[in-house]
Amino acid sequence: MSVIEAINIHKVYNPDSDVPVHALRGIDLKIDEGEFTAIVGPSGSGKTTLLNIIGGLDRPSEGKIIIDNQDISTFKDNELIDFRQKNIGFVFQSYNLIPVLTARENIEFVMLLQKRTEQEREARVMELVTAVGLEDKIHKRPNQLSGGQQQRVAVARALASKPKFILADEPTANLDSASTTQLLDIMHQLNREEKITFIFSTHDQRVIDRAERVITIDDGKVVNDEIQN
Amino acid sequence: MLLKIAWRNIWRSKTRSIIVILSIAFGIWSVAFLLSFSNGMVNSYIERSINNELAHIQIHHPKFMDEPELGYHLGDVQDLMDQISKDSTIKSYARRTLVYGMISTAKGAQGIKISGISPEMESQVTSINNAMATGEYLSESGKNPVIIGQKLAKKLGAKERSKVVLTFQDIDGNITAGAFRVKGIFETYNALFDEGNVFVRRKDLNALLNDPVISHEIALKIHDLHQLDHVKSAMKNAAPNLSVQKYSEISPEVELYESQISIASIIIIGIVMLALIFGIINTMLMAVLERYKELGILMAIGMNKVKVFFMIVIETILLALIGAPIGIFIGWLSVRGFSETGINLSSFSEGLRAYGISELIYPELSTMLVGYLAIGIGITAILASVYPAMKAIRLDPVSAIRKL
Ligand SMILES: Nc1ncnc2c1ncn2[C@@H]1O[C@H](COP(=O)(O)OP(=O)(O)OP(=O)(O)O)[C@@H](O)[C@H]1O
Ligand SMILES: [Mg+2]
Numbered sequence: 001m002s003v004i005e006a007i008n009i010h011k012v013y014n015p016d017s018d019v020p021v022h023a024l025r026g027i028d029l030k031i032d033e034g035e036f037t038a039i040v041g042p043s044g045s046g047k048t049t050l051l052n053i054i055g056g057l058d059r060p061s062e063g064k065i066i067i068d069n070q071d072i073s074t075f076k077d078n079e080l081i082d083f084r085q086k087n088i089g090f091v092f093q094s095y096n097l098i099p100v101l102t103a104r105e106n107i108e109f110v111m112l113l114q115k116r117t118e119q120e121r122e123a124r125v126m127e128l129v130t131a132v133g134l135e136d137k138i139h140k141r142p143n144q145l146s147g148g149q150q151q152r153v154a155v156a157r158a159l160a161s162k163p164k165f166i167l168a169d170e171p172t173a174n175l176d177s178a179s180t181t182q183l184l185d186i187m188h189q190l191n192r193e194e195k196i197t198f199i200f201s202t203h204d205q206r207v208i209d210r211a212e213r214v215i216t217i218d219d220g221k222v223v224n225d226e227i228q229n
Numbered sequence: 230m231l232l233k234i235a236w237r238n239i240w241r242s243k244t245r246s247i248i249v250i251l252s253i254a255f256g257i258w259s260v261a262f263l264l265s266f267s268n269g270m271v272n273s274y275i276e277r278s279i280n281n282e283l284a285h286i287q288i289h290h291p292k293f294m295d296e297p298e299l300g301y302h303l304g305d306v307q308d309l310m311d312q313i314s315k316d317s318t319i320k321s322y323a324r325r326t327l328v329y330g331m332i333s334t335a336k337g338a339q340g341i342k343i344s345g346i347s348p349e350m351e352s353q354v355t356s357i358n359n360a361m362a363t364g365e366y367l368s369e370s371g372k373n374p375v376i377i378g379q380k381l382a383k384k385l386g387a388k389e390r391s392k393v394v395l396t397f398q399d400i401d402g403n404i405t406a407g408a409f410r411v412k413g414i415f416e417t418y419n420a421l422f423d424e425g426n427v428f429v430r431r432k433d434l435n436a437l438l439n440d441p442v443i444s445h446e447i448a449l450k451i452h453d454l455h456q457l458d459h460v461k462s463a464m465k466n467a468a469p470n471l472s473v474q475k476y477s478e479i480s481p482e483v484e485l486y487e488s489q490i491s492i493a494s495i496i497i498i499g500i501v502m503l504a505l506i507f508g509i510i511n512t513m514l515m516a517v518l519e520r521y522k523e524l525g526i527l528m529a530i531g532m533n534k535v536k537v538f539f540m541i542v543i544e545t546i547l548l549a550l551i552g553a554p555i556g557i558f559i560g561w562l563s564v565r566g567f568s569e570t571g572i573n574l575s576s577f578s579e580g581l582r583a584y585g586i587s588e589l590i591y592p593e594l595s596t597m598l599v600g601y602l603a604i605g606i607g608i609t610a611i612l613a614s615v616y617p618a619m620k621a622i623r624l625d626p627v628s629a630i631r632k633l
Contacts, residue, residue, distance in 0.1 A: 048631075052627055055529075057529055057626055057627050057630075058627045077534070078533055078534060081528060081531055081532070081533045081534070082531065082533060084529065084530065084531050085530065085531020085532075085533075086531070089530075090529055090530055092526070092630060096522070096523075096526045096630065098234070098523060098526065098527065099241075099523065100234060100237035100238055100241065101234065101237075105233075109230075109530070109532075110530055110531055112230045113531055113532060113536070157530070158530075
């Protein structure tokens, strides 16, 4: 069963200006539950734009995004925020943790928004920090953590509320190779153990090699889509 | 949780937050001090009026206050006087015979209010005896002594020991006149009072009026102002046919002053609020723009606009919550500093005297004022946070996150 279905997605930035940018030109995609999928393509090909639209951060100029039989492109702003909170975990290239919150509080944040009980939160945080190997860092603020550690916190934060899928835009772009391997191991493990769907964009061949499915886009169109071993 | 984030956000740019907090504190301090000062001024006026004339409670014939005619006297009040003298909540009391008439000398004449008093009793209630500029206060010795105000004395060319004639109607409606000798000249803080009042012994006045019993006014001073209403109703019970009034009911300008001070307080608080609002908006706007990306992330991961909005509002209110008590505290300290020594205005004292205000002002920070300030600063913080908070929720998370 597909979790996400993108139908004929177009995105034009600055449509009314002298130089409209046609970032996506008719993307059709189906992503199934439990996939571990990489979106690859040269710089400027539209990866970030596609992920933002799938995640309900941005709206397509044309086409539909169907998630759980709902067309989220028709949602209002606040409905979208709510929808993201309940269904989607985001991991961004530059970690983007909340600087005034500790690692633990960053991870807890969405659960707090969802008014989960103290015990639930506690249990989930411990589970996740163990999974990402940061048990001893939970009281540190982001600026006291390395890039790799911050990105692992970001993955834990994205997973905290057990979303339907995780969208990660170049999650390893700022990491050294050891951290990259470690993060991918964690993501892969969570993908298998928690059955969480991962969709991530990347330039990095080592990351591409670990993906189970690789969707290549160029100039706003899908040019290749294959399952790897 | 919002509170926690807001609190930590405040301390991210310490210098900026401290500047805002201090400006709030300074604004509050200046208002508190200014208004405490004018409060002190009004209180000085009220206190003077109480001490020179009003006392705390007065008893009259019900019609006397509207038409102060000789005929509207208290009648036989022996029982009432007995009760008053036994009542331990009452500190002192004075019984007065009041007549409106004319004072004349060789140089001129002037309409005045003649108060017939018992010198000893009166000195326990009002403090004219302490306001003697020359000569002496009334006493039991001498024949027909009178004391008059400085301003009146100047106008009539009267000095100590001068002879003056008081003319008025007696109880039977006949014009009567008596020769009095100026025993002393008083000068209070109220020039109008000094011009329109003379004091004689009650027994001298009553003799001229042809009635040894009548009186028009009983003035009471009590030990504890909190008992004012209680004593008033006790007096009302004892003398159901007479009118019993508190000082504020007798002297409308006292009430007027009090209400004017409230209005002035609100206006001044309003002006300072306005200045603070712009300062706070500016700072919070900076705080929002600086955190554009972070706010985008919060919205991306599912914090809705209402929460983002309130986070900014709470941050602003927290700044006010820190600044306001500091301002009130410093205000209280500086008011307290002056409340012992007073603020000396003697260089303006000529002008002030015309308004019945003393030259030493003891500023007073009332709870009402602190209440106004607290409400004012609360409104300020909320108003000032709305625009930055709107700015925050209007941001587009996608472009916010793309910013690196
Ligand atoms: N806000 C915007 N306004 C105008 N043009 C934009 C905007 N965002 C992206 N673009 C353009 O849209 C196209 C696709 O951009 P996008 O960021 O999706 O590419 P990408 O594949 O993620 O690139 P990269 O690998 O460099 O991250 C690019 O040509 C980019 O310049
Ligand atoms: Mg990109």
